[in-house]
Amino acid sequence: MIASVLVANRGEIACRIFRTCREWGIRTVAVHSDADENALHARVADTAVRLPGAAPAETYLRGDLIVKAAIASGADAVHPGYGFLSENADFARAVIDAGLVWIGPSPEAIETMASKTRAKELMGIASLDRDRITEADLPVLVKAAAGGGGRGMRIVRRLEDLASALEGARAEAASAFGDGEVFVEPYLEHGRHVEVQILADSHGTIWPLGTRDCSLQRRHQKVIEEAPAPGLSQSLTEDLYALAVQAVCAVAYEGAGTVEFLVADGRAHFLEMNTRLQVEHPVTEAVFGIDLVALQIRVAEGQALENDPPRARGHAIEARLYAEDPANDWTPQTGTLHRLAVPEGIRLDTGYGDGDDIGVHYDPMLAKAVAHAPTRAEALRKLAGALEHATIHGPTTNRDLLLRSLRHEEFTTARMDTGFYDRHLPELTRFGTGDPHAPLAAALADAARARAHSRFGGWRNLPSQPQMRRYEVAGEEHEVHYRHTRAGLEADGVRVVHADAELVVLEVDGVQRKFEVTRYGDEVYVNATTLKALPRFPDPAAQHAPGSLLAPMPGTVVKIADGLTVGAAVRAGEPLLWLEAMKMQHKITAPVTGTLSALHVVPGQQVTVGSLLAVVQET
Structure with a gap:
């Protein structure tokens, strides 16, 4: 034992x-x-x-x-x-x-299936010869032979982009997995990513533990997963099970594993077999009422599984909460995670505690939130509601993107595919500036906090000019005004029912609204809106010249565009350099068309968030 x-x-x-x-x-x-x-x-x-x-x-x-x-x-x-x-x-x-x-499974099974090229050969599928790809083959997908998680993957739609895609994929795969081997396969534009969870013991028992749909992906990395995969016909489900069992038997597999497919036009196209536990395994656990890690340990000890797997019940959906900015090319975010909590009834798997630092070295996933309910519609509603009322105090996250995705008609009606974010990202990231009353609530809470520590309570005998505070919300500056009076705090357009350092109640158009306010230094959180407290008057020295390129994250400069030197002409959107952070490479592009007037970094240089990388003078 x-x-x-x-x-x-x-x-x-x-x-x-x-x-x-x-x-x-x-x-x-x-x-x-x-x-x-x-x-x-x-x-x-x-x-x-x-x-x-x-x-x-x-x-x-x-x-x-x-x-x-x-x-x-x-x-x-x-x-x-x-x-x-x-x-x-x-x-x-x-x-x-x-x-x-x-x-885990035997080294021989891992060796066969861990290389996606060998796995495809075993299943009778050939990869494309990268030296013989023509226009007729496009689009294609460059893919790392080892590992997963979207690293080492590039979609190629133009032949002239193939060489750079191969180079970038190799570099990213080598950094993430220690193996830079890549291959090329056809890219199916509108398929669904469907997988089968399997569990097998050393006594010949194989459990196909249902299907999962993982079609909502960004950069080929899954964002929302569910079990079972909705809308599959019985015959297609049986085909998926048969192919999964075929893969298991082909390598005498033992333990937990996942066989992944792209489903298009009612057919299953084998992608790969992952010889490990998947990130999204909790949705299968929820539906089948099992603990896959416990079963892995049981199999490793040589124990036998029961002849028949448990019955599936209900529907489960998982959302991956990332420290990233989806509206800014999914840029990873770093900083202190002050608080992370979800309502009761939701499973939260996380590797962070309150007050932990989110660094630059690893994947930006903060947590996985999982909801289980009798039906898909109920699970969707339950998970969306929990995310909406979750407390997330820290770096920018994809929480709003998850909410809008879960409530999008294409997803609620199970008509999604792997191109979901390619089509809908602009509308899903048009979040605006949060609650319009959040800056006022923050100001009133700050004023109440200051008043509690003042000998005079803040008010004056004679009327005075309104007090003013400045906040930044989603990149936009807001200036708000309020007054101290004998009756308490007042603000135009609303009635201040209550205001202390942690709770503000405003009556807006006859309706009372509660605002929970939490502050960490200059970071302020008002319900689900994040604000940054600004100095009363702007600091001219803090302003950068127009066309300045600032590092959106801490990271390492891994490459400068070929031939790029000061004085070179550049076009808006043209890649100038690449940063690597959290094992992913991120393009930094020219903000305007003009001339590169300054370049402040070299390959291999470490930069912090906000570092000045380059300046492009607009022409």
């Missing part, structure tokens, strides 16, 4: 595995980089081991250090989680060779 498990991973998935281990009475061991020394997964484990020497982005790819950590900590089993080394056959062999239990 397994007594102690080391999780060769970090963040949300490590915390989730530890939760099951605690319920089973299994001791837990975390590993961490220097950047993750105070991370939640390191704090909640019974034992934590620092992985020395490697850069933060590479630490969890050092299988040799992880095996040493397992031996040193007394662990007798290793769970790889997802990503990093979870589909690395050499790492699985190293774990087994060290006398440890590997909670």
Whole structure:
């Protein structure tokens, strides 16, 4: 029996595995980089081991250090989680060779299926010859042979873009997975991403645990997933099960895995088999009433599954909450996560605690929120309502995008496909500036806070000019005015029913509205609206010249556009340089057409958010 498990991973998935281990009475061991020394997964484990020497982005790819950590900590089993080394056959062999239990499929099964090119060959599907691609083959998808999560993937619609797409995909895949191999396959524009969860033991029992739809994706990374996949015919579902079982049998698979397909025109097109636990596994757990991590451990111990899988009940939907700005090319966000909470009845899997720092080195996913209900419509309503009332105090997130996606007619009627965000992103990110009364509520709360610490209460005997405060909301500046009177705080156009440092109640057109206000330094949160408190008067020295390019995130400059020098003519939207953050590369483009008048960075340089990268003088 397994007594102690080391999780060769970090963040949300490590915390989730530890939760099951605690319920089973299994001791837990975390590993961490220097950047993750105070991370939640390191704090909640019974034992934590620092992985020395490697850069933060590479630490969890050092299988040799992880095996040493397992031996040193007394662990007798290793769970790889997802990503990093979870589909690395050499790492699985190293774990087994060290006398440890590997909670996953055999190295041989991983080796066969972890390479998407070999998996396709096994299923009788050939990749495109990249040297013989013509206009007739377009569009195509360049894809990393190892790993997943959307990294190392590029859509190519013009032949002249193929070479740069191959180069970018190789670099991103090598950074994320330590393997830069890529291949090319046809890109189906309007397919649905559907997958089958499987579980198999060493005694010949195979459980197909239903379908999942993961069509809502950004940059080929899933955003919203659900089980079961809606709207599939019985015959198509049976075909999906048969192909999934075929893949399992082809490699004598044991443990939990997922077989992924693109469904188009009523047919299933095999994509790949992921020989690990998926990020979206909670929706399957909710529908089948099971714990997939517990079942993984049971299979690794050699126990047999029951002959028949449990019955599915109801519908489950998962939304991935990311620290990113969807309206700004999905740019990752960093900073302090002051508070994260959802209403009761919603499952929240996260790798962060209140007050934790969201850094630049890893994936920007903050949490997964999961709702389960008897029907799809009820699950949708339940999850959307929970996200709307969630408390999220910290960097910009995709919460509003998730809300609008869950309530979009194309999604509620199950007519979505993988091109959903390509079609609808502009309308889904047209969020405006939040609640129009949020700046006033923030000002009144700030005034109430100041008044509580004043000897004189803030009011004067003689009438005075209104007090003024400035806030920034979604990039727009708001100036609000109020007065201190004998009766309390007053503002034009509304009646102030109540105002203290944490709660403001305003009567607007005869309707009372409550505003919960929380402040951390100059960050102010009013219900679901985020504001930044500004100085009373602007600082002219803080202004940048027109055409300035500022770093939207901390990261590393990985490339400057070929031939780009000061004095060069550039066009609006033309890529000038690339930043790498959280294992993804981000293009920084010219804001206007003109001349590059300054270039302040070089490849390899680390930059912080707001750093001046370059200046383009408009012509």
